[in-house]
Amino acid sequence: MNEHAKQIAKDVSIVGGATLVSRILGFFRDVILASVLGAGVYADAFYVALRLPNMLRRLFAEGSMTMAFVPVFSNLRETEGDQAAFAMARSALVWLLGILSAVTALAIFFADPVTRLIAPGFASKPELFALTVDLVRIVFPYIIQISAVALCMGVLNSMGHFLAPALATSELNTAIILGAGVAWVFGLDPAYTLAWSVLAGGFGQWSMQQPWMRKYGFRWRGPFRLKDPGVIKMAKLMIPTTFGAAVYQLNILLGTLLASYLPVGSVSYLYYADRLVQFPLGIFGVAIGTVALPSLSRLATGGRMEEYTSTLAASLRLTLFISLPSTAGLIALAHPMVAVLFGRGAFSPEAEAATSAALVAFTVGLPAFACVRPLFSAYYALSDTKTPAVTAAVCLAAYAATGYGLMGSMGHVGLALATSVSSWLNVLILWFMLRKKIGPFFPLDKTLAVSLGLSLCIGAAAYALSGFPVLSLVLILPLAAAYMAVSALFGVEEARMATGLAKRLVPRRFHKKTS
Structure with missing residues (x-):
């Protein structure tokens, strides 16, 4: 493993650790929302x-904005110096504010047709439709905020700083949690209060990154x-990059559209299941793609x-090393995980069963979801934005056909499964086309074999414990530690590096006490 790969692994530990904080807050947020709003x-x-x-948060903050901005900004720093790069970032912000302010004004004015577009099935449910229109008007300006946040993220990542952008996502979760508390204490309408909390979270995300921007000399x-x-x-890069990076999000959006024709609750089942899949995906899959792009x-x-x-x-080896056991564990513990995290208040046993079924269908595609980001980074680093865009178009069509075909017999579960199928197709096409461009780049080595074998063992052990919901979740960390330890015994370098990075994250004071 070369020095660049080792640096990527170190940076992944920073981004992953910060994202873990955000995901834990996100789970706490979803537990509260499930109890307050139900399904x-x-x-x-x-x-x-x-x-x-x-969708815009993932698309811009974790997608096209960063992928298009980082190579250009990095090249300017190398060739013309920091001040030229900083001037380009300011210019980009001016354009973003102008364009997105106009888009937001139109979206607020035409909130009714926008809602019909993303959830046409709601039109036959007047109360639900009217409420959704009001909430769309409130939350849409968040798009402006998150685009500005994404620009800051690109500047800091290009300069080798990953901590503040990763921590900034926790601000949104914190604001929504506080909003739920305010609604409960003062007896306010929870849906409206939570919508306004989204905007408060966006302001917090922006504010968190500004001290670090100033530290690196940016004004x-x-x-x-x-x-x-x-x-x-x-x-020019963003046009194809946006579509190429958006295939998963477009699948989710199209899934929402199709799910609006299914029984009430289907949208919520897919949302809660997607949130659980996003936990490992956000911590490691997105983190690896984020830190790999500048290198x-x-x-x-x-x-x-x-x-x-x-x-x-x-x-890619590090991505699969982490995502394969995560896949096995999520599939085996789908129902106990949903029951323990969400099964209270307005969240009924029927909602638990429906959400856990969607979770299994989503999780089948977890390794593909995780590998897409590093593969996209590989193409964008070569200034090839067309191939991912064409691939995304093919996979979106595949999702639409598969989802429409499966939703009749499988309901919302069919839509989740269609997302996994299209994502695997995306990875296979990207892999094959990149191999033609640069030659063989991923030998089937010991890391993959060990990861596959041990992941099957993890899945079997987790399934055996699934009858004891709380205990099975408590034992996730010991199972993960065992996976790392056995992998290290087999000489898997990724395991040894992960163990070393984990030790660095533990305070030295603790090492002294235990030594």
């Missing part, structure tokens, strides 16, 4: 309204150009293709 009319309205800003006051060449190049971009720009190939292979 009925209010929940469906809130989650449909939240779907647009959530928003300074020169900018409306016709900045870097912004023009970024815009791959520098190597590709410098023509160091041997290092580029080995760094990409190491990123």
Whole structure:
């Protein structure tokens, strides 16, 4: 493993640790929301309204904005210095604020047709439809906030700082949790209060990153150009990049549209199941893609293709090393996990069963979801944005056909399964096309064999414990530790690196006490 790959692993531990904090807060948030909103009319309205800003959050903060911005910004820093790169970032913000403010104004004015577009099945349910329209109007401005946050994320990531952008996502969860508390204490309508909390969270995400921006010498006051060449190049990259990075989110959005024709609660079942899948995916899958992009971009720009190939292979090995046991554990513990986390208050036993079935269907695609981001980074580092976009179009069509075909017999579970099928198709096409472009880049080595074998053991052990819901969840960490330890005994380098990184995260004071 080369030095770039080792640095990626270290940075992944930073991003993953920060994201873990956010995901834990997210779970706490979802537990509260499941208890307050359940899986009925209010929940469906809130989650449909939240779907647009959530999609934009993942699409921009974890997708096209960063992928298009980072290579351009990094190249400017290398060739013209920090001040030229900073001027380009200011110019990009001016354009973002102008365009997105106009889009937001139109969306607020035309909230009725926007709601019909994303959830046409709600039109036959007047109370649900009217509530959703109101919530869409409230939360849509979050798109402006999260786009500005994504720009800050790109600046900091390009300069080698990953902690603040990863921690910033926790601000949204914190704001929604506080909003739920305010609604409960003062007897306010929870759906409306939570919608306003989304905007408060967006402001918090922006504010958290500003001290770090200043630390690296960046100021928003300074020169900018409306016709900045870097912004023009970024815009050209973003057009195909946006669609290419959006295939999973577009699947979810299309799934929401199709689910709106299913019985009430279907949208919520898919939302809660997706949240559980996003836990390992957000901690490691997105983290690896995020930290790999700057390294791959520098190597590709410098023509160091041997290092580029080995760094990409190491990123994919680390992705599969983590995602395979996560997949096995989530499938085996789907029902006890949903029951323990959400099974209270307005969340009925029927909702538990429906959500856990969707979770299994989503989890089948978890390794594919995780591998897509490093593969996209590999293409974008080579300035190839067309291939991911074409692949995304093919996979979106595959999802639409599969989802429509399965929802009649399997309901919302068919829509979740269709997401997994299309994501695996996405990975296979990207893999094959990249191999044609750069040659073999991922040998079937010991890491993959050990990961597959041990993941099956993890799944069997977890399934055996699934009859004891609380105990099975408590034993997740010991099972993960056993997986790491046995992998290290087999000489898997990823396990040894993960163990070493975990030790670095433990305070030295603790080591002294235990030594």
